[in-house]
Amino acid sequence: MTASKDTRGFTSNLGAIVAAAGSAIGLGNIWRFPYTVGQNGGGAFLLLYILFVFFLGLPIMMSEFVIGRRSQRNTVGAFRQLGPQYKRWTFVGVLGIVAAFLIYSFYSTVAGWTLNYVFLSGSGQLSGRTPEEVSQVFASFTSGTAAPLVCQLAFILLTAAVVLLGVQKGIEKCTKILMPLLLVLMLLLCVRSLTLRGSSAGLAFLFEPDFSKLTWSSVLSALGQALFSLSIGMGALVTYGSYIRKEDNLFKTGVCVAGADTLIALLSGIAIFPAVFAFGMSPASGPSLVYEVLPNVFGSMPMGALFAVLFFLLLSIAALTSTISLLEIVVLWAVEELHMKRVTATFLVSLLVFALGTVCTLSFGPFADLHIMGKTFFECLDHLTATYMMPIGALCIILFLGWRYPKAEVFDELTNQGRLKAGYFRVYYFVLRFLAPIALFIILIMGILGNS
Ligand code: PHE
Numbered sequence: 001m002t003a004s005k006d007t008r009g010f011t012s013n014l015g016a017i018v019a020a021a022g023s024a025i026g027l028g029n030i031w032r033f034p035y036t037v038g039q040n041g042g043g044a045f046l047l048l049y050i051l052f053v054f055f056l057g058l059p060i061m062m063s064e065f066v067i068g069r070r071s072q073r074n075t076v077g078a079f080r081q082l083g084p085q086y087k088r089w090t091f092v093g094v095l096g097i098v099a100a101f102l103i104y105s106f107y108s109t110v111a112g113w114t115l116n117y118v119f120l121s122g123s124g125q126l127s128g129r130t131p132e133e134v135s136q137v138f139a140s141f142t143s144g145t146a147a148p149l150v151c152q153l154a155f156i157l158l159t160a161a162v163v164l165l166g167v168q169k170g171i172e173k174c175t176k177i178l179m180p181l182l183l184v185l186m187l188l189l190c191v192r193s194l195t196l197r198g199s200s201a202g203l204a205f206l207f208e209p210d211f212s213k214l215t216w217s218s219v220l221s222a223l224g225q226a227l228f229s230l231s232i233g234m235g236a237l238v239t240y241g242s243y244i245r246k247e248d249n250l251f252k253t254g255v256c257v258a259g260a261d262t263l264i265a266l267l268s269g270i271a272i273f274p275a276v277f278a279f280g281m282s283p284a285s286g287p288s289l290v291y292e293v294l295p296n297v298f299g300s301m302p303m304g305a306l307f308a309v310l311f312f313l314l315l316s317i318a319a320l321t322s323t324i325s326l327l328e329i330v331v332l333w334a335v336e337e338l339h340m341k342r343v344t345a346t347f348l349v350s351l352l353v354f355a356l357g358t359v360c361t362l363s364f365g366p367f368a369d370l371h372i373m374g375k376t377f378f379e380c381l382d383h384l385t386a387t388y389m390m391p392i393g394a395l396c397i398i399l400f401l402g403w404r405y406p407k408a409e410v411f412d413e414l415t416n417q418g419r420l421k422a423g424y425f426r427v428y429y430f431v432l433r434f435l436a437p438i439a440l441f442i443i444l445i446m447g448i449l450g451n452s
Helices: 013-024 027-039 043-071 077-082 084-122 131-142 146-165 168-194 200-207 216-230 236-241 250-278 286-299 304-337 342-362 377-404 407-414 425-451
Strands: none
Touching: 013 168, 013 236, 013 250, 013 304, 027 043, 027 084, 027 216, 027 250, 027 286, 027 304, 043 077, 043 200, 043 216, 043 236, 043 250, 043 377, 043 407, 043 425, 077 084, 077 304, 084 131, 084 146, 084 236, 084 286, 084 304, 084 342, 084 377, 131 146, 131 286, 146 304, 146 342, 168 250, 168 286, 168 304, 200 250, 216 250, 216 377, 216 425, 236 304, 250 286, 250 407, 286 304, 304 342, 342 377, 377 425, 407 425
16 A cells, blocks of 8 residues: 555555544554543533544545545545546645644654653663652653654654555554554553552443533534544544445444444543542543553553563554554655655655654653643644644535435445445435535534534
8 A cells, every 4th residue: 555556555445444443543542532521521422422433534534445445545635536627626635745744743742652652661760660650751751852853753764665565465554453462451551550459439430421511612622522532523534435446345343443443432431530539630630641640550460560561562553544644645645646755755745744743742841831822732633633633624525425416326336336325325325425425514613613
């Protein structure tokens, strides 16, 4: 899927599912999901999140696949390729490229932290510490300059290397083995966390919905989190869709990806919240949450140091399969539209991402006082992309497919030219045309009004 046109495409349906799930499953599930749930009051937010994943996320994901596979193009060229009359819609692709670039910038900050936690836990620097000391380690590392920047750069270079080496053989193969391993480790963490004394308060927080805690702005956050976690609304899955084989079932692929992504998010909630309450921490502490909570969980289990290394290693890999897709969106665009060489595009994009990413990383240290509308630069990018750019991108994608592109063509692509049954089509098309755009529109407007 990396190299040139002749190698375009995944080799099997499992390959496509794994790559798309690799893009979806990442820091969004294990880092962003718990702290967003924590900041938005727990159970009610979780319920909304799940509703959004299956009633909005899945149809939008399928729509992105349709656009990508039908056009066989990058996310900007796709619209033009579908027909000259759709040329005006290329702005949707441009929005996606910008979003991918911005997300990659702040995502690589956190991915860098994860990499460092592999070393911290491996060298025993996290074991035998009190919860306060664990928090102290996090604060002093992230507020530094050189260390977090080096980690971020290492991660960006790693991503670039994999994209250049050929994702098909490297990442497709690796993820098939490593993702199940991540699942096993998550299950183990859940068991440990649930058997901690005082853990039931965490479960109650996660699973007992209290709708009085919901505001329009948290509804918008739930939508943003669902889109962010599924990698939709910004062309990642248009790009990957263009690599899916013509004979694969797009609906089935989407269901598998959305299901796997939700499972990992839920497990991560079950691993985190009981521990948060058992160790007397605050669920609303923001981006530092998992880095402050999980080392305590590891510290309280036999062979905890070993499991900690394994866990952060797998989390780094999960993050890597996501950054690869982020880089790939921009690189494929540069290769196909700007006629750049893949190597040049990869290095140029990586360099620019590091430049912007530096500001994100330093916003936990030297630039901590630099605030834009009450948020640090890092928080600003996170909020801007997930809460606004992705829902707006998603809205444009479904408006295009539901109202502008012929229904017969959509049906044709989803059924593989009539060869597959598609009993779901009428429901899907109704959601695509009416339910999803109306819901997205209302949530966006109310969320924006509620935030201002
Ligand atoms: N879905 C990824 C995650 O959950 C993040 C991502 C967003 C990746 C958008 C690609 C595109 O970590």
